[in-house]
Amino acid sequence: MLNRARNALFDRYLGISRLLAGQLDFNSIIKAVAEEVSHIIPHDHLDVCIKMVDGKYHIAYESGLETAWSKHPPALLTGSPIRTLLAGEVDYLLSADACSDPRFHFDGAFSSPIIELSLHSRLHVPLRVQGNVIGALSCSSRQSDCYTVEDVENARAVADLLAPYFFALRAAEQAKRSAVIETEASAREEGLRLGALKLTEALEAERQRIGMDLHDQTLADLTRLTRRMEKLRHDVTLPGDALEPLCRSLQQCMHDLRQIIEEAKPTVLQLFGVAEAIETHLERSVCESGQAIDWQMTDESGGALRDLDPTVSVALFRIAQEAINNAIRHGQSDRIMVRLGQADHALYIEVEDNGRGMGASNDGWSGHGIDNMKTRARLISARFEIGQRPFAAVSGGGTRVRVVLPINLPALTETV
Numbered sequence: 001m002l003n004r005a006r007n008a009l010f011d012r013y014l015g016i017s018r019l020l021a022g023q024l025d026f027n028s029i030i031k032a033v034a035e036e037v038s039h040i041i042p043h044d045h046l047d048v049c050i051k052m053v054d055g056k057y058h059i060a061y062e063s064g065l066e067t068a069w070s071k072h073p074p075a076l077l078t079g080s081p082i083r084t085l086l087a088g089e090v091d092y093l094l095s096a097d098a099c100s101d102p103r104f105h106f107d108g109a110f111s112s113p114i115i116e117l118s119l120h121s122r123l124h125v126p127l128r129v130q131g132n133v134i135g136a137l138s139c140s141s142r143q144s145d146c147y148t149v150e151d152v153e154n155a156r157a158v159a160d161l162l163a164p165y166f167f168a169l170r171a172a173e174q175a176k177r178s179a180v181i182e183t184e185a186s187a188r189e190e191g192l193r194l195g196a197l198k199l200t201e202a203l204e205a206e207r208q209r210i211g212m213d214l215h216d217q218t219l220a221d222l223t224r225l226t227r228r229m230e231k232l233r234h235d236v237t238l239p240g241d242a243l244e245p246l247c248r249s250l251q252q253c254m255h256d257l258r259q260i261i262e263e264a265k266p267t268v269l270q271l272f273g274v275a276e277a278i279e280t281h282l283e284r285s286v287c288e289s290g291q292a293i294d295w296q297m298t299d300e301s302g303g304a305l306r307d308l309d310p311t312v313s314v315a316l317f318r319i320a321q322e323a324i325n326n327a328i329r330h331g332q333s334d335r336i337m338v339r340l341g342q343a344d345h346a347l348y349i350e351v352e353d354n355g356r357g358m359g360a361s362n363d364g365w366s367g368h369g370i371d372n373m374k375t376r377a378r379l380i381s382a383r384f385e386i387g388q389r390p391f392a393a394v395s396g397g398g399t400r401v402r403v404v405l406p407i408n409l410p411a412l413t414e415t416v
């Protein structure tokens with residue numbers, strides 16, 4: 001007789017075990033097993049309370065009667081009527097009449113559902129995994145005094161069956177939540193990047209507009225002024241040539257202005273692309289520097305730089321432009337090499353000089369040129385590197401700036 005009862009109980013446990021398989025969330029598990037559990041421990045209400053990973057909050061899932069417990073968002077552990085069990089202070093809780101049991105009703109306790117639904121008999125056992133309490137399994141009946149210590153033992157067996165499932169589910173949900181948070185964070189970052197990119201686009205357009213205004217208005221005005229000054233120089237008899245220095249500074253002013261306009265309007269870039277714009281800038285800058293610099297540019301990008309988005313082209317050109325300017329201005333080199341190429345699903349631009357090197361400079365890191373290059377690279381999701389030229393024979397040995405732009409095209413080596 002006893003054996004048959006044991007076998008029946010064993011079958012119920014197996015039944016619970018089978019029902020657990022394939023359930024992917026807390027509510028489905030509870031709904032699936034509640035009926036089977038009721039054959040072991042008769043109840044009007046069954047609930048499972050799971051502690052959040054932070055150990056401060058808990059969340060309830062229930063079957064049978066609907067109470068405010070499961071409708072509540074995660075609540076503080078300190079307000080739970082079974083807080084002593086969740087904290088591991090007691091091994092189980094058994095109450096003949098929970099409506100009047102002082103253990104469930106303390107200041108700040110969330111125990112109103114016990115009274116509202118007349119849950120008189122209550123029995124609670126912990127859900128344990130690796131010795132830690134991760135939650136509790138609770139059975140309640142509207143009749144008073146219907147649970148015994150034997151029911152507690154049976155509930156423990158059910159709890160032991162459920163606990164590993166709940167543990168795995170909790171970990172999976174936590175991982176899902178972290179993944180969502182991470183995705184949201186990176187989406188925000190991407191949003192910021194795109195916003196900043198739009199801003200630089202607008203700035204670039206504004207810069208070109210200013211360049212055009214300077215050309216059409218200011219430069220034209222200055223030219224007119226110079227002509228009138230020239231006339232004055234010849235018409236008016238002034239002591240010595242008093243107007244001569246004025247004319248010279250006006251010429252200088254116009255020369256500077258032309259340079260600013262030239263920089264503001266990357267026309268070569270717009271008309272012919274990044275490679276040509278870089279080469280033109282390199283040639284002109286070396287020439288205007290008056291330094292004996294031997295320069296060379298090689299383009300092994302296979303024309304891939306031509307197909308870039310205009311914003312990306314402008315950013316790459318501006319980076320190369322500043323790197324070339326720095327090599328001429330600070331490098332004290334007699335050779336500047338620019339390489340454009342393609343490797344490992346990326347385009348790269350390298351500007352290299354054989355000068356004194358970054359470390360040798362004692363004029364401090366004064367300007368914003370390097371910071372701007374970094375920012376421009378970040379905005380187009382490119383990698384930026386600046387440092388000593390590789391394989392430099394002498395100490396100091398020059399500087400190399402390298403910007404690497406990932407592209408989706410297969411590398412040249414793979415297409416052959």
Ligand SMILES: Nc1ncnc2c1ncn2[C@@H]1O[C@H](COP(=O)(O)OP(=O)(O)O)[C@@H](O)[C@H]1O
Nearest residue numbers: 326327330331357358361365367368369370399
């Ligand atoms: N190619 C280079 N060779 C030597 N020193 C360099 C080179 N590029 C940059 N530097 C050093 O880094 C500093 C910061 O450069 P940058 O941020 O472009 O500002 P700026 O050009 O206005 O000084 C320069 O002042 C210089 O000391």
Ligand SMILES: [Mg+2]
Nearest residue numbers: 326367369370
């Ligand atoms: Mg600079």
